[in-house]
Amino acid sequence: MTDPPGPVRPRPPVRLVHEWEHSPAGTRCQASTVFLVGARCPFACVFCDLGQYTIGGPTPPGAITGQLDWALSRIVHRDRIKLYNASNFFDERAIPAAEDRDIVERLHRFAEVVVECHPCLIGDRCFAFADRLAGRLQVALGLETAHPETLERLNKGMTLADFDRAAETLRRHRIGLRAFVLVGAPFLTASEQHTWTLRSVDHAVAQGAEQVSLIPVRPQAELDGLSSQGKWLQPSFARFESVVESAVDSHGRLVQADLWDLERLSTCAVCLPARRNRLDAMNRDGRIHPAVGCSRCERVAS
Ligand code: SF4
Ligand SMILES: [Zn+2]
Numbered sequence: 600m601t602d603p604p605g606p607v608r609p610r611p612p613v614r615l616v617h618e619w620e621h622s623p624a625g626t627r628c629q630a631s632t633v634f635l636v637g638a639r640c641p642f643a644c645v646f647c648d649l650g651q652y653t654i655g656g657p658t659p660p661g662a663i664t665g666q667l668d669w670a671l672s673r674i675v676h677r678d679r680i681k682l683y684n685a686s687n688f689f690d691e692r693a694i695p696a697a698e699d700r701d702i703v704e705r706l707h708r709f710a711e712v713v714v715e716c717h718p719c720l721i722g723d724r725c726f727a728f729a730d731r732l733a734g735r736l737q738v739a740l741g742l743e744t745a746h747p748e749t750l751e752r753l754n755k756g757m758t759l760a761d762f763d764r765a766a767e768t769l770r771r772h773r774i775g776l777r778a779f780v781l782v783g784a785p786f787l788t789a790s791e792q793h794t795w796t797l798r799s800v801d802h803a804v805a806q807g808a809e810q811v812s813l814i815p816v817r818p819q820a821e822l823d824g825l826s827s828q829g830k831w832l833q834p835s836f837a838r839f840e841s842v843v844e845s846a847v848d849s850h851g852r853l854v855q856a857d858l859w860d861l862e863r864l865s866t867c868a869v870c871l872p873a874r875r876n877r878l879d880a881m882n883r884d885g886r887i888h889p890a891v892g893c894s895r896c897e898r899v900a901s
Contacts, residue, residue: 611669628678633670640686648819649685657692681713688714703731715739718765737775745802766806778803783816783834836864852885867896
């Protein structure tokens with residue numbers, strides 16, 4: 600069940616999504632994602648389109664707990680809550696540290712809490728937050744790609760060594776790791792995109808990721824410029840499916856296809872629902888399901 604997207608304002612949150620995921624023990628669990636509105640991320644990754652869900656200036660006091668209260672009144676389970684703020688949870692401008700205690704109190708009923716953060720911002724605040732939680736903390740880090748030169752060109756302000764260091768630090772503090780990996784990174788050919796997405800998934804798993812979310816790169820202004828210079832090839836739905844299949848084949852339920860805004864990858868409204876359902880089913884059981892045929896578009900790799 601998904602609430603429709605709302606206008607960008609401090610409350611309610613942009614969106615609240617309920618899905619099934621896997622617990623670290625491998626059992627199915629309910630997961631609710633709260634897309635919070637707050638200050639813009641200070642980094643400027645060339646592929647990022649999340650700025651549209653942020654506000655100018657720092658997040659006002661009480662805005663995060665207000666959005667959380669709105670969301671919590673609509674969540675009935677106690678399994679997993681994901682707080683995604685289109686920025687970095689442990690950035691003072693995005694989530695004021697003075698509110699950590701109030702946030703933690705509101706999350707007491709959940710077995711697991713997931714937040715997103717840039718690898719270079721993992722530190723004492725993160726560890727204290729984890730210690731205060733009644734449940735377990737998992738931090739989602741954007742690996743994006745393990746291709747070192749491409750990672751540098753993405754302008755994320757992070758090296759592979761930074762990611763690995765953050766992963767190791769989380770491990771030492773018994774904090775879970777989730778990784779975001781791009782499908783269709785710029786500066787790579789179609790075949791390099793496929794190869795490096797899979798290598799990036801391997802890398803994230805080797806660094807201890809319990810879950811790897813595959814995120815298709817979506818068009819936005821900066822990428823349009825790269826595209827016109829031949830430096831970015833937007834992934835088609837078929838190429839997204841293909842790389843998800845390969846990743847699931849290697850890592851099963853550790854792989855999660857990001858299903859948000861899939862219509863922006865698809866050119867065929869006839870088969871989109873069935874193909875989306877297939878990926879959803881693969882997310883649920885970690886197995887490859889039979890491909891969906893379509894009399895209108897047929898499945899062609901671009
Ligand atoms: S660090 Fe994350 S939120 Fe910030 S610009 Fe990069 S992808 Fe976007
Ligand atoms: Zn079709």
